[in-house]
Amino acid sequence: MKLKALSKQVAIAVIIAIIIVGVAAGYFAFQAGKSPASPTSTSSSLPSSPSATTSESSTPSSSPTSSASSTEAKLASEIVIGVTDKVTDLDPANAYDFFTWEVLYNVMEGLVKYKPGTTEIVPGLAENWTVSSDGKVWTFVLRPNLKFSDGTLLTAKDVVRSIERVMKIKGDPSWLVTSFVEKVVAKDDRTVVFYLKQPTSFFLALVATPPYFPVNPKYPEDKIASDATWGGAGPYRIVKFVRDVELVLEANPYYYGPKPKTEKIIIKFYRDASALRLALESGEIDIAWRTLRPTDIQYFKQQSGFKVIEVPGSFIRYICFNTKVSPTNNLLVRKALAAAIDRQQIIDTVLLGAGEPLYSLVPKGLWSHIDAFKIYGDGNIELAKKLLEQAGYSKDKPLEITLWYTPTHYGDTEADIAQLIAQQWEKTGLVKVTIKSAEWSTYVSYIRKGQLQAYLLGWYPDYLDPDDYLTPFLDSNANGWSGTGFANETVNKLLEKAQTIVDQQERAKIYEEVQKILAEQVPYVPLFQGKLFIVTRSDIGGIIPSPTMILMYNTIYKVQG
Amino acid sequence: MAKKGLGYYIVVRALMIIPTILILYTIVFILLRILPGNPILAVVGTRNIPPEQLKHLEHLAGLDKPLIIQYFDYLWNVLHGNFGVTLASPMGVPVINYIATRFPATLELTIWGFTFSVIIGLVTGMIAALKRGSKIDTGMRIYSIVAYTLFIPWFGMILQYVFGVILGVLPTGGRIDPRISLQTITGLYVLDSILTGNIPALISSIKHLILPGLTLGIVLSGAYTRLVRNNMVDVLSMDFIRSYKARGIPRYKITWYALKNAFIPVITLMGLQFAILLGGAILTETTFSWPGMGTFIVDRIEYRDYNSIQGAIIFFAFFVAVISLIVDVIYALLDPRIKY
Numbered sequence: 001m002k003l004k005a006l007s008k009q010v011a012i013a014v015i016i017a018i019i020i021v022g023v024a025a026g027y028f029a030f031q032a033g034k035s036p037a038s039p040t041s042t043s044s045s046l047p048s049s050p051s052a053t054t055s056e057s058s059t060p061s062s063s064p065t066s067s068a069s070s071t072e073a074k075l076a077s078e079i080v081i082g083v084t085d086k087v088t089d090l091d092p093a094n095a096y097d098f099f100t101w102e103v104l105y106n107v108m109e110g111l112v113k114y115k116p117g118t119t120e121i122v123p124g125l126a127e128n129w130t131v132s133s134d135g136k137v138w139t140f141v142l143r144p145n146l147k148f149s150d151g152t153l154l155t156a157k158d159v160v161r162s163i164e165r166v167m168k169i170k171g172d173p174s175w176l177v178t179s180f181v182e183k184v185v186a187k188d189d190r191t192v193v194f195y196l197k198q199p200t201s202f203f204l205a206l207v208a209t210p211p212y213f214p215v216n217p218k219y220p221e222d223k224i225a226s227d228a229t230w231g232g233a234g235p236y237r238i239v240k241f242v243r244d245v246e247l248v249l250e251a252n253p254y255y256y257g258p259k260p261k262t263e264k265i266i267i268k269f270y271r272d273a274s275a276l277r278l279a280l281e282s283g284e285i286d287i288a289w290r291t292l293r294p295t296d297i298q299y300f301k302q303q304s305g306f307k308v309i310e311v312p313g314s315f316i317r318y319i320c321f322n323t324k325v326s327p328t329n330n331l332l333v334r335k336a337l338a339a340a341i342d343r344q345q346i347i348d349t350v351l352l353g354a355g356e357p358l359y360s361l362v363p364k365g366l367w368s369h370i371d372a373f374k375i376y377g378d379g380n381i382e383l384a385k386k387l388l389e390q391a392g393y394s395k396d397k398p399l400e401i402t403l404w405y406t407p408t409h410y411g412d413t414e415a416d417i418a419q420l421i422a423q424q425w426e427k428t429g430l431v432k433v434t435i436k437s438a439e440w441s442t443y444v445s446y447i448r449k450g451q452l453q454a455y456l457l458g459w460y461p462d463y464l465d466p467d468d469y470l471t472p473f474l475d476s477n478a479n480g481w482s483g484t485g486f487a488n489e490t491v492n493k494l495l496e497k498a499q500t501i502v503d504q505q506e507r508a509k510i511y512e513e514v515q516k517i518l519a520e521q522v523p524y525v526p527l528f529q530g531k532l533f534i535v536t537r538s539d540i541g542g543i544i545p546s547p548t549m550i551l552m553y554n555t556i557y558k559v560q561g
Numbered sequence: 562m563a564k565k566g567l568g569y570y571i572v573v574r575a576l577m578i579i580p581t582i583l584i585l586y587t588i589v590f591i592l593l594r595i596l597p598g599n600p601i602l603a604v605v606g607t608r609n610i611p612p613e614q615l616k617h618l619e620h621l622a623g624l625d626k627p628l629i630i631q632y633f634d635y636l637w638n639v640l641h642g643n644f645g646v647t648l649a650s651p652m653g654v655p656v657i658n659y660i661a662t663r664f665p666a667t668l669e670l671t672i673w674g675f676t677f678s679v680i681i682g683l684v685t686g687m688i689a690a691l692k693r694g695s696k697i698d699t700g701m702r703i704y705s706i707v708a709y710t711l712f713i714p715w716f717g718m719i720l721q722y723v724f725g726v727i728l729g730v731l732p733t734g735g736r737i738d739p740r741i742s743l744q745t746i747t748g749l750y751v752l753d754s755i756l757t758g759n760i761p762a763l764i765s766s767i768k769h770l771i772l773p774g775l776t777l778g779i780v781l782s783g784a785y786t787r788l789v790r791n792n793m794v795d796v797l798s799m800d801f802i803r804s805y806k807a808r809g810i811p812r813y814k815i816t817w818y819a820l821k822n823a824f825i826p827v828i829t830l831m832g833l834q835f836a837i838l839l840g841g842a843i844l845t846e847t848t849f850s851w852p853g854m855g856t857f858i859v860d861r862i863e864y865r866d867y868n869s870i871q872g873a874i875i876f877f878a879f880f881v882a883v884i885s886l887i888v889d890v891i892y893a894l895l896d897p898r899i900k901y
Contacts, residue, residue: 080739086860088604088650096608097650170617175610226651242662244860245852246739266739271850274718278733282725408863409606441598441865444606449597457607472609481607 076558078264079540082276082285086244086269092162092210092232094171094224098460099290101210102550103267107149107249108213108232111140111159111192112204116544116552119366119464121204125154125214125233125256126192135199135502140207142190147254148216149237150230156186161221162214168222173211176462180206199500201507202465209463235260235554244269249553260554261542273412280306280535286558287543288535289551293412294352300535307538311545313355313530315460316363316469317410319403319421321453323523324485327391327399328453334522335376336387337401337454340425342379343528350416355528360515361459361469363529365547367504368466368511372519373526381427388430395429402434404455406443417527418456447483455483458530464548466511471495473524474514486523567893574889578882585878586639586871590632593867599624600649603865622648635871644872649864656872659857664876665748666736667842667853670777672749673770674845675838677778679831682785687820689786690793701786709783713841717776717848724772731772734850738765773849777841781834788830792823825892832888836881 085099092104105113113124126140146154163184166177180203182195196203206212216230229238235255240248247267251260268285270276273293280288280300292300300306321328321337328334343357356364357378359371376383393399403425405418415437422433438446446452461468472478475495476487491514498510518524532549542555601618619625626634638645644656689701725733737743737750743762746753751770754763796802796819805815843855850856854873861869 078740086650089652091651094652096604170614172605172608172610172618175614179611224651224653226654240739242852243659244856245735248739268735268739269850270734271847271856275721275734275848275850278718278721278725282721282729282733284725284732284734439596439598440606440863441600441603442596443598444602445597445599447607448602459607462609478609480612481609 074560075261076560077262078266079262079287079553079556079558080266080268080285081287081289081553082268082270082279083289083291084270084272084276085290087241087247089171089224089226090228090238090241091171091219091225092213092215093166093169093174093219094226095210096172098549103247104210104213104232104234105550106234106236106265106553107238107252108210108215108234110208110210110213111142112208114208114464114546114548114550116555117546119547121208124208125159129204131203131502135201135500136196138194138196138203138207139187140192140194142192143256144190146233146256148214148231148233149252149254150216151254152217154214154233155189156192157189158217159192159214160184160186161217162219163212165215165219165221166211169224171224173209173462176206176209176211199502201499201502201504202463202467205463205465205468235552236265251554258554261557262553265553265556280537283537286537286540287556290532291411292533292535294350294354297354297533297535298352305538307536307540309534309536309543309545311532311534311549311551312365312547313532314363314366314464314547314549315458316358316361316529317355317417317456317458317527318358318361319525319527320447320455320457320482320484321523321525322450322484323521324450325453327401330391331522332387332391333399333401334525336384336391336399336428337425337431338373338522338525339376339380339387340384340428340431341421341525341527342424344378345424346417346420347528350413350420351528354531354533356531358526358529359519361473361518361524361526362466362511362515363469366464366466366469368508368515370512370515372515375519379424379427384425384428385430388428393430398430398432400432400434401425402436402453404436404438404443404446404452406440406456407437409440409443410456410458414456421456448481450483450485452483457482460549466507467495467499470511470514470518471499474518482523484523486521488517488521491517567890570893571886571890574886578879578886581882582875582878586636586875587632589871589874590635590867593865593870594628598865600865600867603863604649622652624648631867635868639872639875644876645868647861647869648866650866656869659869660854660873660876662748663852663854663857663873664880666851667846667855669749669751669770670773670845670851670853671835671838671842673774674777674781674842675831675835677774678781678785678834678838679827681778681782683789683820683827685782685786686789687793687816689790690797690819690823691816693794693797698790701790705783705786705790707783708779708781708786711780713776713780713844714848716780717773717845720772720776721849732769733772736766736769736852737762738769741765773845773851776848777838777845780841781838784830784834785827788827789820789823792826793819796822828888828892832885832892835884835888 083099087103088097088100089095092108095101095104109124111124111126112121115122125142125146127143129138129140131138142156148154163177166174180196180200182197184192184194187193213232215232218230219225219228227241229241231237235252235257236249237252238247239250249265251263270279273291273296276288277292277296279285297308301308321334323329347353347355347357359373360369362369388399403418403422405414407414418435422435425431425433447455473482474486474491476492479486494510494514498507501507534543536543539559540556541559542557544552544555601615601622601624605615623631635645644660647654647656685701685704689698692698721733724731741762743750743753743759744757746756750766751763754766802815802819842853843858845851846853846855847859854877858870858873
């Protein structure tokens with residue numbers, strides 16, 4: 001009896017284990033809060049200072065500061081945005097993913113920020129700044145009478161405290177501060193001075209990132225506050241956060257800038273693109289943001305009642321080659337494989353147009369970009385064959401290579417991309433490709449250990465500067481994560497030099513040179529830069545697509561009636 | 562005698578939950594660590610983070626300890642009711658906090674799915690038995706097979722499309738309209754809405770429950786349809802039913818007697834179904850963006866968050882084991898032939 005009962009228990013245990021682990025694993029195969037700042041007043045809006053409005057784009061229907069009731073009355077007070085992304089960590093000391101940064105950009109603000117729709121850096125909480133002649137001391141002067149979203153005064157001390165907090169906590173993105181900043185001091189209530197370890201030409205782009213955002217004094221000094229909703233001094237503040245379910249924002253009445261067009265923004269989190277699409281179709285959400293599938297975008301483009309807005313992407317996709325293992329340690333092989341790739345075919349057949357061919361690691365549109373890889377052409381089978389033959393491969397003795405991808409990080413299209421690239425390589429008749437995949441964490445572990453030959457990866461920038469597209473990839477002191485083993489002294493020196501020069505034209509020349517070396521050495525093959533799409537219902541307006549791929553909610557509105 | 566025996570049986574069965582959980586924990590622990598990678602790598606990915614910082618983060622998560630220490634550390638904590646803290650995205654939040662908010666969601670969905678499946682299964686099974694040999698019977702038998710083989714995400718999406726998009730009468734995801742605020746007491750939204758007298762919340766939460774509950778209910782009703790039909794057919798052909806008929810006892814009464822007799826095996830199935838139901842809830846939750854334990858486990862697998870996955874599965878298993886125990890006891894009480 002006991003034995004029988006025990007075996008039944010064990011059977012149940014095994015069934016549950018198989019069901020839970022198996023179902024969850026199978027799912028991947030199938031597809032790829034609490035204490036709000038007490039609102040004291042939500043209706044009062046501080047008059048915006050004239051200098052603040054210079055950085056805001058006004059939208060056609062009304063000026064953001066306009067109080068003309070005839071226009072305001074037509075706009076809805078709330079908008080629901082659906083996403084498949086997740087908020088990981090609401091603490092800028094540890095948040096390090098694109099969507100969480102987007103939320104932080106909306107509920108906090110840095111000393112400087114991006115002008116909506118551009119990569120131009122404009123004053124944020126600081127009204128001006130100066131840099132010392134050696135490029136190592138940066139002084140920022142805050143706007144007068146700044147307040148956090150709960151009404152607490154924001155002074156230079158808060159800025160210093162927030163940045164020191166990031167340095168102390170040593171969370172994921174802390175290197176964006178600690179690698180560059182020696183110390184930061186508050187000279188008086190409105191003056192913040194950064195002393196840098198070395199001159200850093202792109203320091204302003206770094207200051208625009210969340211680890212530099214002043215946070216409410218309620219954030220603990222040395223601990224991560226993952227679910228904290230106190231925020232900073234951005235256009236919105238968080239009133240409700242239920243992890244993976246919803247995030248509710250309301251206009252911050254203490255914001256120095258213009259009042260957001262929509263008082264309340266509700267973000268609903270969906271499991272996958274299918275659920276997001278259904279929610280938009282059924283009217284549960286007004287805007288479907290990151291990320292619908294290419295087929296969904298095609299579908300909505302043909303439907304009436306929806307608007308599809310294209311967002312130029314600053315994220316890039318590329319193939320990495322391990323330059324330390326055979327056969328990818330052979331430059332001829334790398335060049336041949338680069339030549340055989342037909343980027344446009346990938347974009348047309350797999351991405352259904354949601355991308356742009358890329359011929360450098362620096363994306364198109366960012367200064368210093370050159371089409372370095374055009375020297376190989378696209379789908380240049382003849383050149384590929386010639387190079388492979390030079391490398392000693394023939395039909396009888398083809399090049400055998402394993403191409404890796406991960407199905408759990410870059411969406412549903414990843415397997416198709418890998419398949420198509422393999423086909424393009426095999427078109428030469430001299431290559432035999434084996435495709436393998438691994439779940440993200442395993443994949444990353446293999447890459448970091450340098451165990452793979454050729455593999456697909458993607459890059460979202462930390463800061464919008466060519467440096468962030470070149471140094472982490474090509475500087476041998478910084479590219480350990482990539483598993484390519486690429487090291488080139490000339491490139492190292494050029495990249496280090498470019499970091500310290502202030503003159504952009506001079507820097508651009510250096511980066512162009514680096515890109516040429518990249519194309520000659522081929523440790524990476526750039527494939528395409530992604531486009532993102534925002535699909536909205538037709539009554540939504542005021543969306544300003546930005547190259548930073550961050551959606552600012554304060555300009556969005558919904559016309560009623 | 563029977564009472565004492567039953568008490569003894571309950572104690573033994575309750576004690577057996579311990580090795581069950583232990584085996585399950587060991588399986589999950591090994592499965593999670595058998596592959597390269599860890600929670601920190603899953604979050605950091607290919608970010609350009611200095612190696613020393615990676616080590617610091619791994620140290621914070623306790624991943625630099627030997628595996629055997631990690632195994633017993635966690636076990637010791639669980640024995641003290643501590644399910645550990647999340648290891649990634651976000652790091653350091655007690656897992657029990659998540660279980661406390663996610664489990665009621667799964668329980669609520671499970672209860673609805675369970676109720677739908679039993680009702681649909683009983684009705685269809687009963688009709689099939691009463692119309693034995695007819696086209697209706699064949700139809701119901703086909704229904705039971707089709708329902709049983711339906712793939713939840715596919716079926717769920719069809720329902721979402723029909724009722725959410727085409728008809729626009731029911732929401733396609735979530736538990737409640739985010740615009741409605743509900744004071745949570747039990748975490749079961751329908752119950753909480755009733756307890757707090759919040760009518761809009763009650764309507765919204767019921768509307769949100771219909772599609773996922775129905776999806777789960779229909780898929781699991783197939784087994785009941787078959788079982789109820791076959792049992793009822795057996796009972797209806799028994800001598801006592803024939804003598805009831807001969808005595809002119811009304812048909813509805815005869816049906817009731819037959820149903821009562823056919824019900825005992827159904828209860829056994831209910832106990833087993835409950836475990837499957839929770840498994841099915843994972844697929845239903847992911848299809849309907851339902852913030853329960855299923856979506857929690859799937860999310861956490863993505864992050865390779867060892868503590869959360871282990872904690873959630875242990876909790877789940879404990880719950881299923883207790884339910885299974887309760888069902889067995891009810892079964893024993895209902896059927897006097899069973900002795901322990």
